[in-house]
Amino acid sequence: xxxxxxxxxALGSIYALVALGLLLIFNTVQIVNFAQGQLLMLGAFxxxxxxxxxxxxIALAWLATIVAMxxxxxxxxxxxxxxxxxxxxxxxxxxxxxxxxxLENLALIIWGPLPVSLPSPVRGPPLRxxxxxxxxxxxxxxxxxxxxxxxxxxxxxxxxxxxxxxxxAQDLHTARLVGIPINRTIAVAFALGAVLSxxxxxxxxPLFLAxxxxxxxxxxxxxxxxxxxxxxxxxxxxIGGMLLGLIETFGxxxxxxxxxxxxxxxxxxxxxxxxxxxxxxxxxxxxV
Amino acid sequence: MTGAxxxxxxxxxxxxxxxxxxxxxxxxxxxxIVQAIIGPNGSGKTTLLNALSGASHADxxxxxxxxxxxxxxxxxxxxxxxxxxxxxxxRIFGDLSVLENVKVAAACHVRSSLFNIVVAGARQQATxxxxxxxxxxxxxxxxxxxxxxxxxxxxAYAQQRLLEIARAxxxxxxxxxxxxxxxxxxxxxxxTLLETIGKLKARGITILFVEHNVRLVMGxxxxxxxxxxxxxxxxxxxxxxxxxPLVIEAYLGRRHRHA
Amino acid sequence: xxxRIPIVLAAIAALAIPVLTADTYVIQLLNIAMLxxxxxLGLNFATGWTGQINFGQAAFYxxxxxxxxxxxxxxxxxxxxxxxxxxxxxxxxxxxxxPTLRLRxxxxxxxxIGFGEIVRLIIVYWEPVTGGTxxxxxxxxxxxFGFGPQGQMQHYYLLxxxxxxxxxxxxxxxxxxxxxxxxxxxxSEIAAEQSGVDTTRTKxxxxxxxxxxxxxxxxxxxxSIRFVSPDSFSGVQAVLLMTMLIVGGMGSIAGCIIxxxxxxxxxxxxxFLGQWYLVLYGLGVIVVIVLLPGxxxxxxxxxxxxxxxAR
Numbered sequence: 001x002x003x004x005x006x007x008x009x010a011l012g013s014i015y016a017l018v019a020l021g022l023l024l025i026f027n028t029v030q031i032v033n034f035a036q037g038q039l040l041m042l043g044a045f046x047x048x049x050x051x052x053x054x055x056x057x058i059a060l061a062w063l064a065t066i067v068a069m070x071x072x073x074x075x076x077x078x079x080x081x082x083x084x085x086x087x088x089x090x091x092x093x094x095x096x097x098x099x100x101x102x103l104e105n106l107a108l109i110i111w112g113p114l115p116v117s118l119p120s121p122v123r124g125p126p127l128r129x130x131x132x133x134x135x136x137x138x139x140x141x142x143x144x145x146x147x148x149x150x151x152x153x154x155x156x157x158x159x160x161x162x163x164x165x166x167x168x169a170q171d172l173h174t175a176r177l178v179g180i181p182i183n184r185t186i187a188v189a190f191a192l193g194a195v196l197s198x199x200x201x202x203x204x205x206p207l208f209l210a211x212x213x214x215x216x217x218x219x220x221x222x223x224x225x226x227x228x229x230x231x232x233x234x235x236x237x238x239i240g241g242m243l244l245g246l247i248e249t250f251g252x253x254x255x256x257x258x259x260x261x262x263x264x265x266x267x268x269x270x271x272x273x274x275x276x277x278x279x280x281x282x283x284x285x286x287x288v
Numbered sequence: 289m290t291g292a293x294x295x296x297x298x299x300x301x302x303x304x305x306x307x308x309x310x311x312x313x314x315x316x317x318x319x320x321i322v323q324a325i326i327g328p329n330g331s332g333k334t335t336l337l338n339a340l341s342g343a344s345h346a347d348x349x350x351x352x353x354x355x356x357x358x359x360x361x362x363x364x365x366x367x368x369x370x371x372x373x374x375x376x377x378x379r380i381f382g383d384l385s386v387l388e389n390v391k392v393a394a395a396c397h398v399r400s401s402l403f404n405i406v407v408a409g410a411r412q413q414a415t416x417x418x419x420x421x422x423x424x425x426x427x428x429x430x431x432x433x434x435x436x437x438x439x440x441x442x443x444a445y446a447q448q449r450l451l452e453i454a455r456a457x458x459x460x461x462x463x464x465x466x467x468x469x470x471x472x473x474x475x476x477x478x479x480t481l482l483e484t485i486g487k488l489k490a491r492g493i494t495i496l497f498v499e500h501n502v503r504l505v506m507g508x509x510x511x512x513x514x515x516x517x518x519x520x521x522x523x524x525x526x527x528x529x530x531x532x533p534l535v536i537e538a539y540l541g542r543r544h545r546h547a
Numbered sequence: 548x549x550x551r552i553p554i555v556l557a558a559i560a561a562l563a564i565p566v567l568t569a570d571t572y573v574i575q576l577l578n579i580a581m582l583x584x585x586x587x588l589g590l591n592f593a594t595g596w597t598g599q600i601n602f603g604q605a606a607f608y609x610x611x612x613x614x615x616x617x618x619x620x621x622x623x624x625x626x627x628x629x630x631x632x633x634x635x636x637x638x639x640x641x642x643x644x645x646p647t648l649r650l651r652x653x654x655x656x657x658x659x660i661g662f663g664e665i666v667r668l669i670i671v672y673w674e675p676v677t678g679g680t681x682x683x684x685x686x687x688x689x690x691x692f693g694f695g696p697q698g699q700m701q702h703y704y705l706l707x708x709x710x711x712x713x714x715x716x717x718x719x720x721x722x723x724x725x726x727x728x729x730x731x732x733x734x735s736e737i738a739a740e741q742s743g744v745d746t747t748r749t750k751x752x753x754x755x756x757x758x759x760x761x762x763x764x765x766x767x768x769x770x771s772i773r774f775v776s777p778d779s780f781s782g783v784q785a786v787l788l789m790t791m792l793i794v795g796g797m798g799s800i801a802g803c804i805i806x807x808x809x810x811x812x813x814x815x816x817x818x819f820l821g822q823w824y825l826v827l828y829g830l831g832v833i834v835v836i837v838l839l840p841g842x843x844x845x846x847x848x849x850x851x852x853x854x855x856x857a858r
Contacts, residue, residue: 032653083837089652090600091836094793097786098836102829109822216782220664223657262668265661272654273646343737363740372741379738381731383798392731395724396743402752405723406716412723419724459743 037219
């Protein structure tokens, strides 16, 4: 049972990472990117290309992936955000979904439909105590999440750029008036959002195999985590992610593993009905 | 102008977090008059209208329209009890035609079952021509009959405001709330508005309106209530209120631009 | 009132097609297109008119199709199957509709996508009943007192009549207080409420009527195509339906039909592109959204056909 907890938390950390990427973009431009899962998938496959196909050392593959994801994030922004500024949210949703379809099928063309594996950047015997096994890779997942949270916190609160991002997020129009280079800020947000998902992909691929269609359910789970934690809330995303990871792992073990994806949705619907603002969300009131 | 007040509010209170927007407001509006509600910015005028119309419920208090308690009722129920309103920021139905906009409200007291709609028999046709009749009458009153088939969002600003009034009229209200109906209008347009309000009053509709333009208000109202910081500080005829030192202080003390 | 000429022309063209081309492949394609059109007309109520994003329409389509397929294969008389399909989608639409009434935009999109996923998972994993990923084959066709359409051509006319009926009902709803209430709810929920519209009831009705459209289309799908599989009702299908609605102009009845036709025929025409088809489709959707806010129907509206698209 303790094993389930560890596995659940590891899985949950990955979901939290996806959510963090989603939230970074949402907090900056008020767009929910329905292709976030496909970005994760791209990260995994670029990593696989580097480490397996081109046999680069894994650390180099990771680096290459991160750089590539940052570029992809910016391209994404150019294709999706700019042309659709000011249009109703519904159209943006459809556009990001369409982008997801494009990315998924490009991946199918480039890498084929078969699942592939990616080695973990860390090796070594797993930790064992009181009947629970924690693999090195799982430790890496926890560690990465912690590091990213720390970096994100530092970036947003301590650096000048981070504060500019927060300003842009709070009031785009005023930010522009005040002279903040919002286009650059938005570009960075998209780049970082893509990188976060890419890293999640690099972390998930050694756990389960990577295949081009993996983006859909992972992206949705990232969204669900954001809902649980309340949109706009980073600690909420982490806790939400852990919660979802645990629920899914326990559910798969005790109820049915075929329906693992369904648990996430059921949880989300339950949350949306009972706590529309998420566990830690902010109040939004409709102005009359 | 006799008999029980048609609008009767007691102790209406509304808080937004720490801010008290309405603080135990009492208001009685006799039937058939034009009642103005004025006050400096942020005094709670629109909040009061929202509470009366159900758009944003009050936290406490009692509100009666024509004797029926409406506290915390959903807005469409309040509409069916005979209260309609216009909005500070125009909220017409942009995708519908001008006539259709008014028809939405004209259908207020009509219930068309889905079966009747699909079958589209004689009964449905009768219902629809009823609705159309009422809608056209309302458009006639505000002078927009000639634009009936145009898309609502194509109307000029002042005409959109008149459309909102036509729509509010079509639900056959006993009480009509107007939220800053003259905002953004020039003098000629305001005159048309005044005439329209006069026509509404002539039909026996009680008008409750919020306005910033105090001069405009004084010209047409039978009674005026003044709010400041969520409390009613004065009430009476326009001339009484104008001379009330509390009112003068409320406006001057804030260096309010429109006084 | 409305300009009748284009409708008459379209009707004549539609009736003439099977005479002009006896190619069964094309006819079957058109049959699927007409079924899709009915589903999109259904989607229009909730999404086009009432403004409620609904990515679950494909799921209702699938529920209707599977209900009919399972019942027909179980030996029930065909006449019962549409009733079963409608009953099932009504229940499902309440299950999805009631909790989501208060949700907006992203949450609504997500929940309806989630609903679609759950339905798909049930279909895929409940193998003994639904045939899993292989689907169900050799579904008995329409049979009322021993009579039923034989061959694609006869199904064509049946489905054409069904589409005409669906369109007629949609027009009648649009011209009634319910239709106006739906659009009013989308344009300004508060103003609609203050004008006496019960927006909650309106949203729910729009949702349920749309589901019934999809459910009945699903029933007809199972009975005329005679084969159902989860792929035809998946998430990509949901996006496709939404795209048909948008391409058609989001709210115009004629647009729904045009959009469904265009986006059912196009994939077939571009089939030679293989895997690249979906990539181009995705990019195409983005281009359409960016460039054509009013959809194909707005282009057509530039001609005196304006009134046809009972917007």
